[in-house]
Amino acid sequence: MRAVVFSRYGDESVLEVAERPAPRPADGEVLVEVRAAGVNPVDWKHREGQVRSDRPFPLGMGWDMAGTVLRTVPGGPGVGEAVYGMLPLPYGGAYQELCTVPVAALAPRPTRLTFEEAAAVPLAALTAWQALAAAGTVAGRRVLVHAGAGGVGHFAVQFAKHAGAHVTATASARNLDFLRRLGVDEPVDRAEADLSAGEPHDLVLDTVGGAVQRSSWALVRPGGTLITLPEPVDEAYRVPGIAARRVVVAPDGAALGEIGALIDRGAVHVEVQEVLPLREAAEAHRISRQGRVRGKLVLSV
Ligand SMILES: NC(=O)c1ccc[n+]([C@@H]2O[C@H](COP(=O)([O-])OP(=O)(O)OC[C@H]3O[C@@H](n4cnc5c(N)ncnc54)[C@H](OP(=O)(O)O)[C@@H]3O)[C@@H](O)[C@H]2O)c1
Incomplete structure:
Protein backbone atom coordinates (compact mmCIF):
# COMPACT_ATOMS: atom_id res chain seq x y z
CA MET A 1 0.00 0.00 0.00
CA ARG A 2 1.02 3.63 -0.48
CA ALA A 3 1.81 5.43 2.77
CA VAL A 4 3.27 8.77 3.79
CA VAL A 5 6.18 7.96 6.10
CA PHE A 6 9.24 9.68 7.52
CA SER A 7 12.57 8.20 8.56
CA ARG A 8 13.95 11.07 10.65
CA TYR A 9 12.48 14.09 12.43
CA GLY A 10 12.72 17.28 10.42
CA ASP A 11 11.03 19.74 8.06
CA GLU A 12 8.43 18.89 5.38
CA SER A 13 11.10 17.37 3.13
CA VAL A 14 11.40 14.29 5.37
CA LEU A 15 7.93 13.14 4.29
CA GLU A 16 7.88 10.63 1.47
CA VAL A 17 5.25 8.46 -0.19
CA ALA A 18 6.52 4.88 0.11
CA GLU A 19 5.27 1.37 -0.59
CA ARG A 20 4.68 -0.28 2.80
CA PRO A 21 3.30 -3.66 3.91
CA ALA A 22 -0.41 -3.65 4.74
CA PRO A 23 -0.99 -3.27 8.51
CA ARG A 24 -2.36 -6.33 10.32
CA PRO A 25 -5.22 -5.65 12.74
CA ALA A 26 -4.60 -6.70 16.37
CA ASP A 27 -7.40 -8.00 18.61
CA GLY A 28 -10.25 -5.51 18.72
CA GLU A 29 -9.01 -3.64 15.66
CA VAL A 30 -10.76 -3.02 12.36
CA LEU A 31 -8.93 -2.81 9.02
CA VAL A 32 -10.05 0.24 7.05
CA GLU A 33 -9.46 1.26 3.45
CA VAL A 34 -8.67 4.93 3.99
CA ARG A 35 -10.34 7.34 1.58
CA ALA A 36 -9.27 10.58 3.25
CA ALA A 37 -7.05 11.68 6.13
CA GLY A 38 -7.43 14.85 8.18
CA VAL A 39 -4.42 17.11 8.84
CA ASN A 40 -3.86 18.47 12.35
CA PRO A 41 -1.07 20.59 13.88
CA VAL A 42 -0.01 17.54 15.92
CA ASP A 43 0.96 15.90 12.60
CA TRP A 44 3.75 18.38 11.88
CA LYS A 45 4.65 18.51 15.58
CA HIS A 46 5.15 14.73 15.33
CA ARG A 47 7.20 15.10 12.13
CA GLU A 48 9.39 17.69 13.86
CA GLY A 49 9.92 15.42 16.89
CA GLN A 50 7.93 17.58 19.33
CA VAL A 51 5.61 14.58 19.77
CA ARG A 52 7.49 11.27 19.78
CA SER A 53 6.62 7.62 19.85
CA ASP A 54 8.83 4.72 20.88
CA ARG A 55 8.42 2.86 17.58
CA PRO A 56 11.33 2.63 15.13
CA PHE A 57 11.48 4.62 11.88
CA PRO A 58 9.99 4.73 9.34
CA LEU A 59 6.97 6.17 11.14
CA GLY A 60 3.48 6.67 9.76
CA MET A 61 1.71 9.99 9.80
CA GLY A 62 -1.69 11.34 10.83
CA TRP A 63 -4.50 10.42 13.25
CA ASP A 64 -7.73 11.30 11.44
CA MET A 65 -9.31 9.12 8.82
CA ALA A 66 -12.51 8.21 7.00
CA GLY A 67 -12.87 5.13 4.84
CA THR A 68 -14.59 1.79 4.36
CA VAL A 69 -14.28 -1.34 6.49
CA LEU A 70 -12.29 -4.20 4.92
CA ARG A 71 -12.04 -6.53 7.91
CA THR A 72 -14.05 -6.27 11.13
CA VAL A 73 -14.46 -7.78 14.59
CA PRO A 74 -17.53 -9.31 16.28
CA GLY A 75 -19.91 -6.48 17.18
CA GLY A 76 -18.02 -4.05 14.94
CA PRO A 77 -19.15 -2.21 11.80
CA GLY A 78 -20.00 -4.27 8.75
CA VAL A 79 -17.55 -4.94 5.93
CA GLY A 80 -18.02 -2.19 3.34
CA GLU A 81 -19.49 0.24 5.89
CA ALA A 82 -18.32 3.85 5.72
CA VAL A 83 -16.69 4.87 9.01
CA TYR A 84 -14.61 7.65 10.49
CA GLY A 85 -12.38 7.83 13.51
CA MET A 86 -9.28 8.98 15.29
CA LEU A 87 -6.31 6.66 15.78
CA PRO A 88 -4.84 6.47 19.30
CA LEU A 89 -1.92 8.79 20.05
CA PRO A 90 1.08 8.64 19.76
CA TYR A 91 1.30 6.25 16.77
CA GLY A 92 0.21 7.92 13.55
CA GLY A 93 -0.85 6.01 10.46
CA ALA A 94 -3.80 7.63 8.72
CA TYR A 95 -1.97 9.11 5.70
CA GLN A 96 -2.00 5.72 3.98
CA GLU A 97 -4.22 3.45 1.92
CA LEU A 98 -4.95 0.99 4.75
CA CYS A 99 -5.01 1.49 8.49
CA THR A 100 -5.99 -0.41 11.60
CA VAL A 101 -8.22 1.27 14.20
CA PRO A 102 -9.56 0.03 17.56
CA VAL A 103 -13.25 -0.68 17.04
CA ALA A 104 -14.10 1.59 20.00
CA ALA A 105 -12.55 4.55 18.15
CA LEU A 106 -14.85 4.25 15.12
CA ALA A 107 -18.31 5.55 14.29
CA PRO A 108 -20.43 5.47 11.13
CA ARG A 109 -19.47 8.26 8.73
CA PRO A 110 -22.09 11.02 8.98
CA THR A 111 -24.35 10.44 6.02
CA ARG A 112 -24.35 14.03 4.82
CA LEU A 113 -20.54 14.18 4.68
CA THR A 114 -18.15 13.06 1.96
CA PHE A 115 -15.13 11.01 3.03
CA GLU A 116 -13.02 14.18 2.81
CA GLU A 117 -15.38 16.14 5.05
CA ALA A 118 -15.68 13.25 7.50
CA ALA A 119 -11.88 12.96 7.81
CA ALA A 120 -11.83 16.61 8.88
CA VAL A 121 -13.85 15.87 11.99
CA PRO A 122 -12.46 13.36 14.50
CA LEU A 123 -9.43 14.80 16.31
CA VAL A 247 -7.15 18.60 28.06
CA VAL A 248 -5.46 16.00 25.83
CA VAL A 249 -7.77 14.46 23.26
CA ALA A 250 -8.52 10.73 23.30
CA PRO A 251 -10.25 8.61 20.63
CA ASP A 252 -13.95 8.03 21.35
CA GLY A 253 -16.19 6.34 18.80
CA ALA A 254 -19.32 6.84 20.93
CA ALA A 255 -18.76 10.62 21.05
CA LEU A 256 -18.09 10.61 17.29
CA GLY A 257 -21.47 8.93 16.90
CA GLU A 258 -23.13 11.80 18.81
CA ILE A 259 -21.14 14.40 16.86
CA GLY A 260 -22.12 12.68 13.61
CA ALA A 261 -25.78 12.90 14.61
CA LEU A 262 -25.43 16.67 15.18
CA ILE A 263 -23.76 17.01 11.78
CA ASP A 264 -26.48 14.98 10.06
CA ARG A 265 -29.16 17.16 11.70
CA GLY A 266 -27.46 20.24 10.26
CA ALA A 267 -26.64 21.52 13.75
CA VAL A 268 -22.88 21.47 13.14
CA HIS A 269 -21.06 22.56 9.97
CA VAL A 270 -17.70 21.05 8.97
CA GLU A 271 -15.45 23.59 7.27
CA VAL A 272 -12.83 22.18 4.89
CA GLN A 273 -10.50 24.86 3.57
CA GLU A 274 -8.76 22.60 1.07
CA VAL A 275 -8.41 18.97 -0.01
CA LEU A 276 -4.96 18.00 -1.29
CA PRO A 277 -3.85 14.66 -2.78
CA LEU A 278 -1.86 12.33 -0.51
CA ARG A 279 1.36 13.04 -2.44
CA GLU A 280 1.06 16.69 -1.33
CA ALA A 281 1.20 15.89 2.39
CA ALA A 282 4.30 18.06 2.74
CA GLU A 283 2.44 21.04 1.25
CA ALA A 284 -0.46 20.41 3.64
CA HIS A 285 1.98 20.50 6.57
CA ARG A 286 3.50 23.72 5.28
CA ILE A 287 0.07 25.37 5.10
CA SER A 288 -1.01 24.04 8.52
CA ARG A 289 2.18 25.21 10.17
CA GLN A 290 1.47 28.81 9.13
CA GLY A 291 -1.43 28.72 11.62
CA ARG A 292 -4.00 30.44 9.38
CA VAL A 293 -6.20 27.53 8.26
CA ARG A 294 -9.96 28.15 8.36
CA GLY A 295 -11.54 24.91 9.51
CA LYS A 296 -9.54 21.94 8.26
CA LEU A 297 -7.10 20.64 5.66
CA VAL A 298 -7.66 17.13 4.32
CA LEU A 299 -5.66 14.68 2.21
CA SER A 300 -7.51 12.61 -0.34
CA VAL A 301 -6.05 9.09 -0.36
N1 LIG B 1 -4.36 19.00 23.72
C1 LIG B 1 -4.88 18.40 22.67
O1 LIG B 1 -5.32 17.24 22.74
C2 LIG B 1 -4.99 19.13 21.37
C3 LIG B 1 -5.89 18.67 20.40
C4 LIG B 1 -6.04 19.39 19.22
C5 LIG B 1 -5.25 20.51 19.00
N2 LIG B 1 -4.34 20.88 19.93
C6 LIG B 1 -3.50 22.06 19.69
O2 LIG B 1 -4.35 23.20 19.71
C7 LIG B 1 -3.88 24.14 18.76
C8 LIG B 1 -5.02 24.49 17.80
O3 LIG B 1 -5.31 23.36 16.99
P1 LIG B 1 -6.18 23.56 15.69
O4 LIG B 1 -6.27 22.26 15.02
O5 LIG B 1 -7.42 24.31 16.01
O6 LIG B 1 -5.20 24.54 14.86
P2 LIG B 1 -5.45 25.27 13.49
O7 LIG B 1 -6.69 24.79 12.84
O8 LIG B 1 -4.19 25.21 12.71
O9 LIG B 1 -5.68 26.79 13.95
C9 LIG B 1 -5.65 27.75 12.94
C10 LIG B 1 -6.43 28.96 13.40
O10 LIG B 1 -5.74 29.61 14.46
C11 LIG B 1 -6.07 30.98 14.40
N3 LIG B 1 -5.01 31.73 15.10
C12 LIG B 1 -3.68 31.65 14.88
N4 LIG B 1 -3.04 32.44 15.77
C13 LIG B 1 -3.99 32.99 16.59
C14 LIG B 1 -3.96 33.88 17.70
N5 LIG B 1 -2.81 34.37 18.17
N6 LIG B 1 -5.14 34.23 18.28
C15 LIG B 1 -6.30 33.75 17.82
N7 LIG B 1 -6.38 32.91 16.76
C16 LIG B 1 -5.24 32.53 16.16
C17 LIG B 1 -6.20 31.28 12.93
O11 LIG B 1 -7.28 32.15 12.76
P3 LIG B 1 -7.08 33.60 12.16
O12 LIG B 1 -6.26 33.41 10.91
O13 LIG B 1 -8.47 34.06 11.94
O14 LIG B 1 -6.37 34.36 13.21
C18 LIG B 1 -6.59 29.94 12.29
O15 LIG B 1 -7.93 29.90 11.86
C19 LIG B 1 -2.64 23.52 18.11
O16 LIG B 1 -1.51 23.95 18.81
C20 LIG B 1 -2.84 22.04 18.34
O17 LIG B 1 -1.64 21.30 18.33
C21 LIG B 1 -4.20 20.23 21.10
Whole structure:
Protein backbone atom coordinates (compact mmCIF):
# COMPACT_ATOMS: atom_id res chain seq x y z
CA MET A 1 0.00 0.00 0.00
CA ARG A 2 1.02 3.63 -0.48
CA ALA A 3 1.81 5.43 2.77
CA VAL A 4 3.27 8.77 3.79
CA VAL A 5 6.18 7.96 6.10
CA PHE A 6 9.24 9.68 7.52
CA SER A 7 12.57 8.20 8.56
CA ARG A 8 13.95 11.07 10.65
CA TYR A 9 12.48 14.09 12.43
CA GLY A 10 12.72 17.28 10.42
CA ASP A 11 11.03 19.74 8.06
CA GLU A 12 8.43 18.89 5.38
CA SER A 13 11.10 17.37 3.13
CA VAL A 14 11.40 14.29 5.37
CA LEU A 15 7.93 13.14 4.29
CA GLU A 16 7.88 10.63 1.47
CA VAL A 17 5.25 8.46 -0.19
CA ALA A 18 6.52 4.88 0.11
CA GLU A 19 5.27 1.37 -0.59
CA ARG A 20 4.68 -0.28 2.80
CA PRO A 21 3.30 -3.66 3.91
CA ALA A 22 -0.41 -3.65 4.74
CA PRO A 23 -0.99 -3.27 8.51
CA ARG A 24 -2.36 -6.33 10.32
CA PRO A 25 -5.22 -5.65 12.74
CA ALA A 26 -4.60 -6.70 16.37
CA ASP A 27 -7.40 -8.00 18.61
CA GLY A 28 -10.25 -5.51 18.72
CA GLU A 29 -9.01 -3.64 15.66
CA VAL A 30 -10.76 -3.02 12.36
CA LEU A 31 -8.93 -2.81 9.02
CA VAL A 32 -10.05 0.24 7.05
CA GLU A 33 -9.46 1.26 3.45
CA VAL A 34 -8.67 4.93 3.99
CA ARG A 35 -10.34 7.34 1.58
CA ALA A 36 -9.27 10.58 3.25
CA ALA A 37 -7.05 11.68 6.13
CA GLY A 38 -7.43 14.85 8.18
CA VAL A 39 -4.42 17.11 8.84
CA ASN A 40 -3.86 18.47 12.35
CA PRO A 41 -1.07 20.59 13.88
CA VAL A 42 -0.01 17.54 15.92
CA ASP A 43 0.96 15.90 12.60
CA TRP A 44 3.75 18.38 11.88
CA LYS A 45 4.65 18.51 15.58
CA HIS A 46 5.15 14.73 15.33
CA ARG A 47 7.20 15.10 12.13
CA GLU A 48 9.39 17.69 13.86
CA GLY A 49 9.92 15.42 16.89
CA GLN A 50 7.93 17.58 19.33
CA VAL A 51 5.61 14.58 19.77
CA ARG A 52 7.49 11.27 19.78
CA SER A 53 6.62 7.62 19.85
CA ASP A 54 8.83 4.72 20.88
CA ARG A 55 8.42 2.86 17.58
CA PRO A 56 11.33 2.63 15.13
CA PHE A 57 11.48 4.62 11.88
CA PRO A 58 9.99 4.73 9.34
CA LEU A 59 6.97 6.17 11.14
CA GLY A 60 3.48 6.67 9.76
CA MET A 61 1.71 9.99 9.80
CA GLY A 62 -1.69 11.34 10.83
CA TRP A 63 -4.50 10.42 13.25
CA ASP A 64 -7.73 11.30 11.44
CA MET A 65 -9.31 9.12 8.82
CA ALA A 66 -12.51 8.21 7.00
CA GLY A 67 -12.87 5.13 4.84
CA THR A 68 -14.59 1.79 4.36
CA VAL A 69 -14.28 -1.34 6.49
CA LEU A 70 -12.29 -4.20 4.92
CA ARG A 71 -12.04 -6.53 7.91
CA THR A 72 -14.05 -6.27 11.13
CA VAL A 73 -14.46 -7.78 14.59
CA PRO A 74 -17.53 -9.31 16.28
CA GLY A 75 -19.91 -6.48 17.18
CA GLY A 76 -18.02 -4.05 14.94
CA PRO A 77 -19.15 -2.21 11.80
CA GLY A 78 -20.00 -4.27 8.75
CA VAL A 79 -17.55 -4.94 5.93
CA GLY A 80 -18.02 -2.19 3.34
CA GLU A 81 -19.49 0.24 5.89
CA ALA A 82 -18.32 3.85 5.72
CA VAL A 83 -16.69 4.87 9.01
CA TYR A 84 -14.61 7.65 10.49
CA GLY A 85 -12.38 7.83 13.51
CA MET A 86 -9.28 8.98 15.29
CA LEU A 87 -6.31 6.66 15.78
CA PRO A 88 -4.84 6.47 19.30
CA LEU A 89 -1.92 8.79 20.05
CA PRO A 90 1.08 8.64 19.76
CA TYR A 91 1.30 6.25 16.77
CA GLY A 92 0.21 7.92 13.55
CA GLY A 93 -0.85 6.01 10.46
CA ALA A 94 -3.80 7.63 8.72
CA TYR A 95 -1.97 9.11 5.70
CA GLN A 96 -2.00 5.72 3.98
CA GLU A 97 -4.22 3.45 1.92
CA LEU A 98 -4.95 0.99 4.75
CA CYS A 99 -5.01 1.49 8.49
CA THR A 100 -5.99 -0.41 11.60
CA VAL A 101 -8.22 1.27 14.20
CA PRO A 102 -9.56 0.03 17.56
CA VAL A 103 -13.25 -0.68 17.04
CA ALA A 104 -14.10 1.59 20.00
CA ALA A 105 -12.55 4.55 18.15
CA LEU A 106 -14.85 4.25 15.12
CA ALA A 107 -18.31 5.55 14.29
CA PRO A 108 -20.43 5.47 11.13
CA ARG A 109 -19.47 8.26 8.73
CA PRO A 110 -22.09 11.02 8.98
CA THR A 111 -24.35 10.44 6.02
CA ARG A 112 -24.35 14.03 4.82
CA LEU A 113 -20.54 14.18 4.68
CA THR A 114 -18.15 13.06 1.96
CA PHE A 115 -15.13 11.01 3.03
CA GLU A 116 -13.02 14.18 2.81
CA GLU A 117 -15.38 16.14 5.05
CA ALA A 118 -15.68 13.25 7.50
CA ALA A 119 -11.88 12.96 7.81
CA ALA A 120 -11.83 16.61 8.88
CA VAL A 121 -13.85 15.87 11.99
CA PRO A 122 -12.46 13.36 14.50
CA LEU A 123 -9.43 14.80 16.31
CA ALA A 124 -10.49 18.46 16.24
CA ALA A 125 -14.13 17.79 17.08
CA LEU A 126 -13.29 15.32 19.86
CA THR A 127 -10.87 17.88 21.33
CA ALA A 128 -13.59 20.53 21.37
CA TRP A 129 -16.13 18.03 22.76
CA GLN A 130 -13.83 16.79 25.52
CA ALA A 131 -12.65 20.31 26.41
CA LEU A 132 -16.24 21.48 26.91
CA ALA A 133 -17.07 18.32 28.86
CA ALA A 134 -14.09 18.96 31.14
CA ALA A 135 -15.52 22.36 31.97
CA GLY A 136 -18.87 20.97 33.10
CA THR A 137 -22.18 22.62 32.18
CA VAL A 138 -21.93 25.33 29.55
CA ALA A 139 -25.68 26.02 29.13
CA GLY A 140 -26.36 29.64 29.96
CA ARG A 141 -22.65 30.30 30.54
CA ARG A 142 -20.35 32.79 28.84
CA VAL A 143 -17.74 30.90 26.83
CA LEU A 144 -14.73 32.45 25.08
CA VAL A 145 -13.05 30.37 22.36
CA HIS A 146 -9.69 31.61 21.11
CA ALA A 147 -9.04 30.93 17.42
CA GLY A 148 -12.69 30.21 16.74
CA ALA A 149 -12.05 29.81 13.01
CA GLY A 150 -9.46 27.03 13.41
CA GLY A 151 -9.95 23.29 13.39
CA VAL A 152 -10.73 22.88 17.08
CA GLY A 153 -12.20 26.36 17.43
CA HIS A 154 -14.87 26.05 14.75
CA PHE A 155 -16.20 22.88 16.38
CA ALA A 156 -15.94 24.33 19.90
CA VAL A 157 -18.02 27.41 19.08
CA GLN A 158 -20.73 25.30 17.46
CA PHE A 159 -20.85 22.71 20.26
CA ALA A 160 -20.97 25.47 22.88
CA LYS A 161 -23.78 27.28 21.02
CA HIS A 162 -25.68 24.04 20.62
CA ALA A 163 -25.33 23.43 24.36
CA GLY A 164 -26.88 26.85 25.07
CA ALA A 165 -23.82 28.97 25.85
CA HIS A 166 -23.25 32.63 25.01
CA VAL A 167 -20.18 32.37 22.78
CA THR A 168 -17.44 34.90 22.12
CA ALA A 169 -14.64 33.89 19.75
CA THR A 170 -11.47 35.50 18.45
CA ALA A 171 -10.22 35.42 14.86
CA SER A 172 -8.54 37.72 12.40
CA ALA A 173 -10.78 40.22 10.58
CA ARG A 174 -11.18 38.07 7.47
CA ASN A 175 -12.81 35.31 9.57
CA LEU A 176 -15.35 37.38 11.54
CA ASP A 177 -18.19 36.74 9.09
CA PHE A 178 -17.35 33.05 9.17
CA LEU A 179 -17.69 33.11 12.97
CA ARG A 180 -21.08 34.84 12.64
CA ARG A 181 -22.24 32.12 10.24
CA LEU A 182 -21.24 29.51 12.82
CA GLY A 183 -23.54 31.22 15.33
CA VAL A 184 -20.93 33.04 17.43
CA ASP A 185 -22.64 35.78 19.46
CA GLU A 186 -19.60 38.03 19.72
CA PRO A 187 -16.93 37.61 17.04
CA VAL A 188 -13.82 39.53 18.08
CA ASP A 189 -10.99 40.74 15.86
CA ARG A 190 -7.96 39.44 17.69
CA ALA A 191 -5.77 42.26 16.39
CA GLU A 192 -8.09 45.03 17.60
CA ALA A 193 -10.03 43.98 20.65
CA ASP A 194 -9.21 44.47 24.30
CA LEU A 195 -10.99 41.41 25.64
CA SER A 196 -10.28 42.36 29.24
CA ALA A 197 -12.56 45.41 28.84
CA GLY A 198 -15.66 43.20 28.46
CA GLU A 199 -17.59 40.99 30.86
CA PRO A 200 -15.52 38.07 32.19
CA HIS A 201 -16.22 34.53 30.98
CA ASP A 202 -17.24 31.38 32.82
CA LEU A 203 -15.03 29.35 30.50
CA VAL A 204 -12.07 30.31 28.33
CA LEU A 205 -10.77 27.79 25.82
CA ASP A 206 -7.15 28.49 24.85
CA THR A 207 -6.31 26.88 21.52
CA VAL A 208 -3.27 29.09 20.88
CA GLY A 209 -0.93 28.94 23.88
CA GLY A 210 1.90 31.28 24.90
CA ALA A 211 0.79 34.88 25.35
CA VAL A 212 -2.84 33.90 24.71
CA GLN A 213 -2.78 31.47 27.64
CA ARG A 214 -1.09 34.05 29.89
CA SER A 215 -3.64 36.75 29.04
CA SER A 216 -6.57 34.32 29.43
CA TRP A 217 -6.46 34.27 33.23
CA ALA A 218 -7.72 37.86 33.34
CA LEU A 219 -10.67 36.95 31.10
CA VAL A 220 -12.11 34.25 33.40
CA ARG A 221 -14.43 35.21 36.23
CA PRO A 222 -13.49 34.08 39.76
CA GLY A 223 -14.72 30.51 40.09
CA GLY A 224 -14.59 30.02 36.31
CA THR A 225 -12.53 27.63 34.21
CA LEU A 226 -9.56 27.91 31.86
CA ILE A 227 -8.95 24.95 29.54
CA THR A 228 -5.68 24.90 27.59
CA LEU A 229 -4.93 22.68 24.61
CA PRO A 230 -1.55 23.34 22.97
CA GLU A 231 0.43 23.53 26.20
CA PRO A 232 0.15 22.56 29.86
CA VAL A 233 -1.02 25.24 32.28
CA ASP A 234 1.88 27.59 33.02
CA GLU A 235 1.89 27.42 36.82
CA ALA A 236 3.84 30.68 37.10
CA TYR A 237 0.69 32.56 36.06
CA ARG A 238 -1.93 30.51 37.90
CA VAL A 239 -4.67 32.61 39.51
CA PRO A 240 -6.20 31.16 42.70
CA GLY A 241 -9.93 30.55 42.41
CA ILE A 242 -9.81 29.67 38.70
CA ALA A 243 -9.94 25.99 37.77
CA ALA A 244 -7.38 25.45 35.03
CA ARG A 245 -6.20 22.32 33.28
CA ARG A 246 -4.97 21.04 29.97
CA VAL A 247 -7.15 18.60 28.06
CA VAL A 248 -5.46 16.00 25.83
CA VAL A 249 -7.77 14.46 23.26
CA ALA A 250 -8.52 10.73 23.30
CA PRO A 251 -10.25 8.61 20.63
CA ASP A 252 -13.95 8.03 21.35
CA GLY A 253 -16.19 6.34 18.80
CA ALA A 254 -19.32 6.84 20.93
CA ALA A 255 -18.76 10.62 21.05
CA LEU A 256 -18.09 10.61 17.29
CA GLY A 257 -21.47 8.93 16.90
CA GLU A 258 -23.13 11.80 18.81
CA ILE A 259 -21.14 14.40 16.86
CA GLY A 260 -22.12 12.68 13.61
CA ALA A 261 -25.78 12.90 14.61
CA LEU A 262 -25.43 16.67 15.18
CA ILE A 263 -23.76 17.01 11.78
CA ASP A 264 -26.48 14.98 10.06
CA ARG A 265 -29.16 17.16 11.70
CA GLY A 266 -27.46 20.24 10.26
CA ALA A 267 -26.64 21.52 13.75
CA VAL A 268 -22.88 21.47 13.14
CA HIS A 269 -21.06 22.56 9.97
CA VAL A 270 -17.70 21.05 8.97
CA GLU A 271 -15.45 23.59 7.27
CA VAL A 272 -12.83 22.18 4.89
CA GLN A 273 -10.50 24.86 3.57
CA GLU A 274 -8.76 22.60 1.07
CA VAL A 275 -8.41 18.97 -0.01
CA LEU A 276 -4.96 18.00 -1.29
CA PRO A 277 -3.85 14.66 -2.78
CA LEU A 278 -1.86 12.33 -0.51
CA ARG A 279 1.36 13.04 -2.44
CA GLU A 280 1.06 16.69 -1.33
CA ALA A 281 1.20 15.89 2.39
CA ALA A 282 4.30 18.06 2.74
CA GLU A 283 2.44 21.04 1.25
CA ALA A 284 -0.46 20.41 3.64
CA HIS A 285 1.98 20.50 6.57
CA ARG A 286 3.50 23.72 5.28
CA ILE A 287 0.07 25.37 5.10
CA SER A 288 -1.01 24.04 8.52
CA ARG A 289 2.18 25.21 10.17
CA GLN A 290 1.47 28.81 9.13
CA GLY A 291 -1.43 28.72 11.62
CA ARG A 292 -4.00 30.44 9.38
CA VAL A 293 -6.20 27.53 8.26
CA ARG A 294 -9.96 28.15 8.36
CA GLY A 295 -11.54 24.91 9.51
CA LYS A 296 -9.54 21.94 8.26
CA LEU A 297 -7.10 20.64 5.66
CA VAL A 298 -7.66 17.13 4.32
CA LEU A 299 -5.66 14.68 2.21
CA SER A 300 -7.51 12.61 -0.34
CA VAL A 301 -6.05 9.09 -0.36
N1 LIG B 1 -4.36 19.00 23.72
C1 LIG B 1 -4.88 18.40 22.67
O1 LIG B 1 -5.32 17.24 22.74
C2 LIG B 1 -4.99 19.13 21.37
C3 LIG B 1 -5.89 18.67 20.40
C4 LIG B 1 -6.04 19.39 19.22
C5 LIG B 1 -5.25 20.51 19.00
N2 LIG B 1 -4.34 20.88 19.93
C6 LIG B 1 -3.50 22.06 19.69
O2 LIG B 1 -4.35 23.20 19.71
C7 LIG B 1 -3.88 24.14 18.76
C8 LIG B 1 -5.02 24.49 17.80
O3 LIG B 1 -5.31 23.36 16.99
P1 LIG B 1 -6.18 23.56 15.69
O4 LIG B 1 -6.27 22.26 15.02
O5 LIG B 1 -7.42 24.31 16.01
O6 LIG B 1 -5.20 24.54 14.86
P2 LIG B 1 -5.45 25.27 13.49
O7 LIG B 1 -6.69 24.79 12.84
O8 LIG B 1 -4.19 25.21 12.71
O9 LIG B 1 -5.68 26.79 13.95
C9 LIG B 1 -5.65 27.75 12.94
C10 LIG B 1 -6.43 28.96 13.40
O10 LIG B 1 -5.74 29.61 14.46
C11 LIG B 1 -6.07 30.98 14.40
N3 LIG B 1 -5.01 31.73 15.10
C12 LIG B 1 -3.68 31.65 14.88
N4 LIG B 1 -3.04 32.44 15.77
C13 LIG B 1 -3.99 32.99 16.59
C14 LIG B 1 -3.96 33.88 17.70
N5 LIG B 1 -2.81 34.37 18.17
N6 LIG B 1 -5.14 34.23 18.28
C15 LIG B 1 -6.30 33.75 17.82
N7 LIG B 1 -6.38 32.91 16.76
C16 LIG B 1 -5.24 32.53 16.16
C17 LIG B 1 -6.20 31.28 12.93
O11 LIG B 1 -7.28 32.15 12.76
P3 LIG B 1 -7.08 33.60 12.16
O12 LIG B 1 -6.26 33.41 10.91
O13 LIG B 1 -8.47 34.06 11.94
O14 LIG B 1 -6.37 34.36 13.21
C18 LIG B 1 -6.59 29.94 12.29
O15 LIG B 1 -7.93 29.90 11.86
C19 LIG B 1 -2.64 23.52 18.11
O16 LIG B 1 -1.51 23.95 18.81
C20 LIG B 1 -2.84 22.04 18.34
O17 LIG B 1 -1.64 21.30 18.33
C21 LIG B 1 -4.20 20.23 21.10
